[in-house]
Amino acid sequence: AEFEIPGYLVWGALIYAIFGTALTQWIGSPLVNLDFQQQRFEADFRFNLVRVRENSEQIALLQGESAERQRLSERFGRVVGNWYMIMRRTKRLTAFTSSYAQAAVIFPYILVAPAYFANKIQLGGMMQTASAFSSVQTALSFFVSTYRTLAEWRAVVARLDGFETAIKSAAAEAISTSSIGVLSSAGRDNIHLQKLLVNLPNGTPLVSADSFTILGNQRTLVIGPSGAGKSTLFRAIAGIWPFGSGSIAIPAKATLMMLPQRPYFPVGSLYAAIVYPAEVGAFSSDRVREILIAVGLPQLASRLDEEAHWNRMLSLGEQQRLGLARAFLHQPQYLFLDEATASLDEASEAALYKLLEKRLPRTTIVSIGHRSTLEAFHQRKVVLRREGDRFVLQNQAEGVKSSSDAPLA
Template identity: 50%
Template sequence: MTAALPIPSASSTSITNTTRTNWHAVWQFIRPYWSSDEKWKARGLLFTVIALALGMVYLDVQFNAWNRDFYNALENKDFAAFRSQLWRFSYLAFIYIAVAIYRIYLMQALEIRWRAWMTRQYMDEWLENQAYYRLEQTRLADNPDQRIAEDLQFLTNGSLTLSLGLLSSVVSLASFVGILWSVSGPLSFMLSGQQWTIPGYMVWFAIAYAGVGSLIVFWIGRPLVDQNFNQQRYEADFRFGLIRIREHAEAVALYRGEIQEKQQLGTRFQRIWENWWTIMRTTKRLNATSTFYAQFAVIFPFLVGAPRYFSGAITLGGLMQISSAFGHVQESLSWFINAFSSLASWKASVNRLAGFHAAVVAARTHVSGITVERNNVGAILLDRVTLHLPDGTVLTEPLSAEIRPSQRILVTGRSGCGKSTLFRAIAGIWPYGRGSIEVPNDARLLFLPQKGYLPIGTLRAAIAYPAAENAYKERAILHYLEACKLPHLLERLDEPDNWSQRLSPGEQQRLAFVRALLAKPQILFLDEATSALDPQTEEQLYDLLLKDLPNASVVSIAHREAVAKYHQIRWQFVHAAEDAAALARATQQQRYTILPSKTGNS
């Protein structure tokens, strides 16, 4: 049985980042939770928080009226009225404090519920159809951990805080603009020999004051959205570099790579430093404008209201009520100014989530050129399978082959010729290429890569992964730990640890064999799964494997020729252009399936 395949070099795909998101897309992020299975709890909490926010506006109106009566009592030296207003202030303040506390408490409860729901949705999307794996291959989105952990928190917190703040500002404006209009009265003045009268003049002053301030703040602070977007990305890159050193601490230490790691981390932090100073300069200009705007707003109503007070048109209480009402109107109209920095950070997070969501959807819905289907034949069938790299570069020539029950197949070839990629295609996680693969309906497949995965937790859970921690009987686990030359781990089954950092590569490979022997797959794929073992241990594990799984199909990738004696058939990748003689020699051997290939990475 003969077949053929090739292999070029991989090219990296650039990371795509979304720095612009329209408001329709923003609504698409926000809407699903409010129509989900939690909608009634969510809406109930939201309506309660809104009611409390509106209650605070109502109390502000009461305090505004209190200002007038209290200062009138002071002006008139009316002690009875003064004492009455103190009691009035006391119960208003008590109610206000209670409302403010529960408004924040219930809003935080709503925020964590919303965030938990969004996190579950994003984790499901990220993990579904191996989207997380394809994102790493295509590099369509950077730092998915940060986007799920931090950006979702910014989205939920910012959406609630900003929207409720805007709602309170609108209601406060509607409540106080009428008060300000009535108490400020008209302003009359002479201009060009003609008398002009502006009714409710303080309202127009407040609108003009807030309008000019908003335009200036928007012009100054607009770059903050992109700057915050970049800052979040640089922070995540720096944190990822630190985590990488933790994960590969031993290798870095053995290589004495501290200087190189320090340089790389320094380069990543330099990006944070430079972008942070850019944010600082923008924030300084923004703060200078908004602080001047806020401070001048304190004295502004007294300046424009003083003429009517000194003319006797209004009382001291009326002036204080005008000042209070003007402050509320001006603050409501200044919502955009006060919230601009938070709005910029929130928008940056939304943009990052939009890019991440688009990348996940693209990864999940990517139309695979290699179809993997189930059959009733009882064998794995490969029909003209061609492997590509993610960028479309052709990796192999078409291959047609089969893996029958109880067959033992050795896959060999130069490093980077496509051996591991072929395993990935059979596993259904490599969509790049053409052709079809059929897998038996009820077949249990297990893949042991060269570098396995051990989750953080108890050793028992690490051995059972991906099954539940209690999936296997303890006696069986102890038996195979002993058989796989891991007697020193017998007493540590229930010890939690980061086992990938505690065990040597050889111990991890032996532990992977324990996992395989417990799982008893019908078809087992070993991708250099014994490369870290000495020849004697390697032979013992293969003997154990064939003894305890006599009916299983075993497909191995290995570079040691000693492994060949445990297999019946060899699939050999041969570079067709460079090794024509080797191809001809190998084709004459009945135990060989020849896979002609190009040069490249597996």
């Protein structure tokens, strides 16, 4: 006679799989958050290791080894502690899923045993029933058998989702009506700041410029107290600071270069570090060597092919000279110097500003500085003065000075 699997076995397999899935979720659900935290703690620990490596000299000078060891030990302790929690939770999950898989072997025999002992089915039929039950139960238990992998995947997705959300939030902030608009203008020389209000990310007003123009082919010095927002104003002009309102009109196809107090150099050859962000080969090696000698770094002229971490190899003064060498190579239309010579002595600073005037005669230069000696190298001086809860960009009523009277180093 033809044998048919009793219908209650299908329901038994379904109920068994549902029961196992529910218990697996209950036992293993904390793994998602634990895996997420593990990635965060490991990333935090690696980041702080890099910071210690980059600032090892200052730490040694301050004899801060014990303090750094304690800080790193605390962060590593979080990594280890969270890992132990993952292991404990994984042990419980593995114990259940292994027991679940083993019980699934004998569960169909328990269900069919009454029929077998009542002589309703033969031994062969019982074996076929167990085999069919196993196939159905295995298909329905995919969630149970792969839960650990799914938990890790869910933690990764959560971190990526948070990253994507942050990017979208920043992009929305940049194009929102309440952000600073950087526009292309039909003019050829001037940069116009119209009803500009630069805020901190929390919305606190920092710098305002109701109607201000940076004149082309002119050297402008921006002064003001520390914390007044001078560097932040430069970031807004560069288009990387959206917090605020108003507009900044920059001539179409204009080239801007920002030189901060601590310039960035990629790890690699000295040639690639100087010509950055241009491609290797954009400038001849002879041209680069000539520029290095001009900015006072003749000792580096023969090391263009040497690869190193140049931000660590060179002093801050040498890095600033190298940053100006980059400006001489690229010859931007607008050059913004954010205390880009602050680590140099006054004589060297004067020589480099003279060199800027000589080699970049058509470049509009805007400098931030605190030294009074810089006034001799600029034709216009503007100041950030506090008015209420913000600093206002204003012209300072002083005579125009010529750099021809400035001393050379």
